[in-house]
Amino acid sequence: MTGDHQTLALLLFSAFVAVTLFITTWVGRARQGSAEEFYAGGRLFSPMENGFAIAGDYMSAASFLGISGLIALFGYDGMLYSVGFLVAWLVVLLFVAELVRNCGRFTLADVVAARMAERPVRTALGASSVTVSVLYLVAQMVGAGSLVALLLGGTSDAARSWTVVGVGALMVIYVSFGGMRATTWIQIVKAVLLMAGAVALTVLVLARFHGDVNALLDAAAQRSGHGKDFLAPGLRYGGDWTSRLDFISLGVALVLGTAGLPHILSRFYTVPTARAARHSVVWSIGLIGGFYLMTIVLGFGAAALVGSAEVRASNASGNTAIPLLALDLGGGEGSTGGTVLFAVVAAIAFATILAVVAGITLASSASVAHDLYASLRRPGRRKYGEVAVARVAAVGIGVVAIGLGLLAQNLNVAFLVGLAFALAASANLPALLYALFWRRFTTRGAVWAVYGGLVPAVVLVLVSPVVSGGPTSLFPDVDFQLFPLENPGLVSIPLGFLAGWLGTVTSPEPPDEAKHAETEVRALTGAGAA
Amino acid sequence: MEKEAGPVTAEARPDGPWDEVPAPGRGERDGAGVGVAPRTAGAERTAPRAAEIYRDVHDSPAFREVRRRYRRFVFPAAIAFLLWYLAYVVAATTAPGLMARPVAGAVNVAMAAGLGQFLTTFLLTWAYARHARLRRDRAALELRWDTQEMTRGAVR
Numbered sequence: 001m002t003g004d005h006q007t008l009a010l011l012l013f014s015a016f017v018a019v020t021l022f023i024t025t026w027v028g029r030a031r032q033g034s035a036e037e038f039y040a041g042g043r044l045f046s047p048m049e050n051g052f053a054i055a056g057d058y059m060s061a062a063s064f065l066g067i068s069g070l071i072a073l074f075g076y077d078g079m080l081y082s083v084g085f086l087v088a089w090l091v092v093l094l095f096v097a098e099l100v101r102n103c104g105r106f107t108l109a110d111v112v113a114a115r116m117a118e119r120p121v122r123t124a125l126g127a128s129s130v131t132v133s134v135l136y137l138v139a140q141m142v143g144a145g146s147l148v149a150l151l152l153g154g155t156s157d158a159a160r161s162w163t164v165v166g167v168g169a170l171m172v173i174y175v176s177f178g179g180m181r182a183t184t185w186i187q188i189v190k191a192v193l194l195m196a197g198a199v200a201l202t203v204l205v206l207a208r209f210h211g212d213v214n215a216l217l218d219a220a221a222q223r224s225g226h227g228k229d230f231l232a233p234g235l236r237y238g239g240d241w242t243s244r245l246d247f248i249s250l251g252v253a254l255v256l257g258t259a260g261l262p263h264i265l266s267r268f269y270t271v272p273t274a275r276a277a278r279h280s281v282v283w284s285i286g287l288i289g290g291f292y293l294m295t296i297v298l299g300f301g302a303a304a305l306v307g308s309a310e311v312r313a314s315n316a317s318g319n320t321a322i323p324l325l326a327l328d329l330g331g332g333e334g335s336t337g338g339t340v341l342f343a344v345v346a347a348i349a350f351a352t353i354l355a356v357v358a359g360i361t362l363a364s365s366a367s368v369a370h371d372l373y374a375s376l377r378r379p380g381r382r383k384y385g386e387v388a389v390a391r392v393a394a395v396g397i398g399v400v401a402i403g404l405g406l407l408a409q410n411l412n413v414a415f416l417v418g419l420a421f422a423l424a425a426s427a428n429l430p431a432l433l434y435a436l437f438w439r440r441f442t443t444r445g446a447v448w449a450v451y452g453g454l455v456p457a458v459v460l461v462l463v464s465p466v467v468s469g470g471p472t473s474l475f476p477d478v479d480f481q482l483f484p485l486e487n488p489g490l491v492s493i494p495l496g497f498l499a500g501w502l503g504t505v506t507s508p509e510p511p512d513e514a515k516h517a518e519t520e521v522r523a524l525t526g527a528g529a530a
Numbered sequence: 531m532e533k534e535a536g537p538v539t540a541e542a543r544p545d546g547p548w549d550e551v552p553a554p555g556r557g558e559r560d561g562a563g564v565g566v567a568p569r570t571a572g573a574e575r576t577a578p579r580a581a582e583i584y585r586d587v588h589d590s591p592a593f594r595e596v597r598r599r600y601r602r603f604v605f606p607a608a609i610a611f612l613l614w615y616l617a618y619v620v621a622a623t624t625a626p627g628l629m630a631r632p633v634a635g636a637v638n639v640a641m642a643a644g645l646g647q648f649l650t651t652f653l654l655t656w657a658y659a660r661h662a663r664l665r666r667d668r669a670a671l672e673l674r675w676d677t678q679e680m681t682r683g684a685v686r
Contacts, residue, residue, distance in 0.1 A: 076640055080622060083647045087615050090654055094604045098662075217636035232630035232640050233622040244623040251619035255612070275667060278659065285655045289648055514581040517588035524596055525670045527587070527677035 008339060012347035016193075017170065020354070023185045024178035033179070033387035036530075039106040039366045040269040041180035043530075047276045049188060051283020054267050056187030057359040058085075058258075058284070059194055059291055061143045061352045062417045067292070068325075069318025071299025072311045075220070075230035077237055078299055080247075082292035084254035089288065091259045093281045098274035099436050099523040100265055105530040107363075108265050108428060109371040112435040115515045116443040119375045121431075124450035126371030128427035129262040131454065132420055133364035134401055136261070137357060139416030141167060141405025144353045146319065146413070147346075161406055168402035171357040175365065176391040183358050184270055190355035195287065197348040198294040201322070201341075204329040205301035216297070219304035230303070246485045250418050253489030257421025260428030263363035274526050301325055319413075323349075361394050361401075368393035408474075415486065419461060422489035426453030430496040434504070436523060440511045445504030452499020453492055460488035583680045587673065596669050603661050611654055618643055 036042065045053070063085065070078030104110035109125035141164050148163040174182055209216045217231060224230040237247040258264060268277040302311060302321040305328050314320045326345040330337035369390035377383065408416070431449040434441045460483045461467065467474050469481030485491075504511075522528055587593050622629055622640060629640035 076644075077622075079641075079644050080619065083615075083618070083644050087611065087647055087651055090611050090651060091608070093655060093658060094608055214635040214637070217641075221636065228630070228638075231636060232626060232638055234626040234630075237623055247623050248619055251615075255615055275662075278662060282655055282659050285651065289652060293648060514585055518581065518584035520597070521584050521587045521593060521673075521677060524600060525587075525593070525673040525677060527584075527674045528681065 008343035009346040012343055013350045016189075016347060016351045016354075019189065020174065020182075020186045023189070024174050024182040027178055027181045027185060033385075035106065035370070035386050035390075037181065038179035038387045038390060039266065039362075039370065041184050043270060043272055045184060045270045047271060047279035048283055049184070050267060050271050050276070050280035051287065052191040053184045053187035053270070054264065054280060054284035055287040055291070056189075056191035056194070056355055057263055057267060058288060059191070059352065060140060060356045060417065061147065061349055062139065062413050063292070063295065064194065064198070064352055065143075065147070065319045065322055065349055066317075066413060066417075068295045068299040068302060069311065069315070069321040070236070071296060072302035072306070072321035073308055073318040074236040075224060075226065075300075075303065076233050077235050079296055080233070080237075080251065081254070082295055084251050085258075086285070086289050086292050088255045088258035089281065089285045091256060092264070093278070093285065095433065095436070096259045096265070097268050097277045097281045100432075101268040101271070101274045101277035102523050102526045102529045103436070103519060104265075104269065106266065106269060106370050107366050108260075108262055108432060109367070112431050112446055115435055115441065115512060115519050116446050121443060121446045121450075122371045122375040124447050125428065125431065126367045126375070128423070128450050128454045129367040129371070130364050130397070131458075132260070132424045132428065133262055133360050133367065134397065134404065135416060135423060136263075136420040137360050137364070137397070137401040138404045138408055139413050139420060140353050140357045140360070141401055142408055142416065143413040144350070144357075145405065147349055147353065164405045165402055167354060167357060168398045168405070170354060171361050172395050172398035174354075174358045175362045175394045179387075180266075180270060180362060183362050184267075186355050186358055190351045191287065193348050193351055195291060197345060198291055198298070201301075201326060201329065201345070202294045202297050205297055205305070205325070208301075208305065208329070213297075216300055216304055220300040222304075224303050224308040226308075242484045245490065246487055249422075249485050249487040249490035252493060253418060253422035253425050253487055256425035256429055256489075256493060258424075260424035260432065261421075262367060262424075262428070263360045266363045266366060267359075269530075274529070298322060298325060305329070317413075357401075361397055364397050365390045365394040368397070415466065418487050419466075422487055422492065423454065423457050425489060426457040426492040426496040427451075428453075429493075430500045434500050435519070438504070439513075439516050440504055441500070441516075442504050442507040442509055442511050444507040444509070445500050445502075448503025449496055449500025452503070453496025456495045457488045457492035460485075460492055464488065580681050583677065587677050587680075592669065593673055596666055596673065599661075599665050599669075603658065603665075607654060607658065611650065614650065615647065618647060 067078055067081045067085075070081060072078070100108070100111055103114060107126075108129055109122045112125055113121045144167045145160040145164045148159060174186060178186075205216070206213075209219070221227055221230045226235060229235060237243050268280070271277050271280055299321065302325040306321065306324045311318055311321045311324060314324060323342055323345050326341040327333060327338045330339070330341035332338050369386050373389045373393075374386070427450050430453055431446050434445060434449060463480060463482040464486055465481050465484070466486050467481070468476075469479040470476065483491075621643070629638065629643070631639045633639060633642050
């Protein structure tokens with residue numbers, strides 16, 4: 001990585017930061033904080049704008065760099081991620097988007113708590129939402145740190161740490177000054193940049209093979225060193241039964257987790273109606289699907305043009321496959337074209353991380369202020385404005401995420417994201433689906449569903465090979481590993497659903513039929529929607 | 531809740547290629563408002579509670595029809611795509627031999643199945659959006675106005 005790359009990449013990245021800061025101040029001018037404005041951006045975004053923003057929120061650096069890198073290294077097995085990340089959107093489209101838009105105001109807890117005793121349900125869902133968000137945030141921060149180390153040269157720990165701190169500080173500024181409106185525009189800008197970058201690289205890859213996908217795949221298989229096996233499953237997850245189960249667990253977590261991610265759910269409140277929420281999901285499925293199709297081409301392209309061995313030599317987990325591919329497509333090391341493309345890709349990757357981080361910070365600050373503060377505040381104590389609390393919460397969450405991000409610098413980014421998905425699917429999804437579709441669901445059921453998914457998921461991770469007992473663990477020197485799988489989803493998601501059912505059937509209180517009727521009518525018609 | 535007016539105007543304005551006029555002759559329009567009327571009828575009656583209104587709407591044939599249409603599409607579709615996805619994931623990890631079988635050129639069964647997942651996702655998205663637009667939106671909207679009209683004077 002020569003000085004030219006760094007300078008240009010830094011310039012482009014500074015331009016992005018400047019533009020987004022300008023957006024933040026521009027949309028934040030003279031809009032002093034109603035909660036409606038801060039959490040939901042005034043609710044008047046168009047479906048297309050929101051579709052781009054959702055895509056921007058969802059396509060993290062893990063998708064752009066991680067998946068293509070996995071494909072470049074392991075061929076077909078990396079592609080399974082693309083499929084899982086996309087199919088998950090059907091759950092959102094069919095069950096969640098419209099109904100959540102109709103029933104809630106700002107957060108996930110709004111939807112569930114409407115039918116229940118508000119305080120315990122809000123506390124539970126607020127806690128689980130913050131946990132999921134913080135994990136997801138840590139993943140992004142770790143990604144930012146390693147990206148800087150890799151792309152801007154200087155793998156020194158100090159450079160990494162300062163990047164993590166800088167990214168965290170920036171996002172806190174975005175969120176606390178601009179609220180949802182600024183965050184949404186940042187997502188839109190980022191999504192456009194990311195799509196444009198991916199399209200440009202894909203066209204260049206295909207042009208290199210004269211549009212012949214077959215030739216691309218053959219070349220990839222040949223240069224990978226695995227031959228035809230490169231195009232079939234099994235290179236990464238084909239080992240023993242534990243690794244196969246682990247993969248199925250990850251697959252289940254991916255497909256069910258998206259519908260429980262707080263920062264995705266809160267995006268549906270930025271449009272005026274449920275119909276607009278549906279249309280924004282249609283837009284985002286188009287964008288996300290197109291993007292993941294392109295990551296497949298880029299991944300195989302990197303294997304064919306750069307070579308798996310070279311990718312692995314640059315970064316063991318493949319995160320630099322796309323930048324290396326850009327360098328090659330632009331004309332190779334030292335050429336002007338290569339330098340420019342490389343810098344552009346690096347800047348896009350930064351923009352991606354920043355935007356995702358801003359989106360998650362906003363959603364978790366909403367959970368803290370709207371759910372936790374509102375339900376845990378002692379009556380009689382002085383009541384602060386919700387938006388003020390949310391701004392402070394954004395700072396607090398930023399500090400926590402920066403701290404954890406610094407601690408977890410050596411954890412794998414894709415793994416952390418998979419874990420956040422597993423937590424979301426175990427703790428948030430059962431309560432949400434039961435509340436929307438089950439007549440007899442009670443307060444106890446809701447609380448049990450949340451903790452019954454959250455606690456097993458967290459505990460199983462703590463006793464998994466990720467934390468201890470293996471060479472790649474967080475604490476390789478101690479061994480308290482009891483659970484063989486890295487991803488807890490296969491066990492903890494069913495436990496969440498089971499706990500919700502158990503809590504409901506053992507509940508002494510009868511279900512509130514009138515509230516259920518109201519929820520159902522509101523969910524499906526939009527009557528009385530905020 | 532504070533902004534009752536915003537959604538109303540936005541709902542009325544066509545905002546995308548999905549908003550074509552529903553096919554004529556489906557008859558949702560007439561069916562929708564009818565079953566929900568009783569509570570508004572008696573002028574002497576004291577204002578009903580909002581909970582009762584929601585209960586009545588919930589029990590009305592018009593609402594049941596909307597719910598039935600929603601569920602009849604969503605549940606089978608969800609079972610189908612989840613099974614298809616699970617089969618794909620499980621096959622990828624347990625039957626690599628089958629998945630490696632070539633189909634055309636460098637494309638094998640696994641590759642074709644993966645692209646098939648993309649294709650079915652796009653298709654189902656399109657089918658759902660179309661179903662909702664043609665079969666549900668209008669009836670749901672009428673119910674929404676009726677319900678909001680009735681709850682306007684209601685005691686909370």
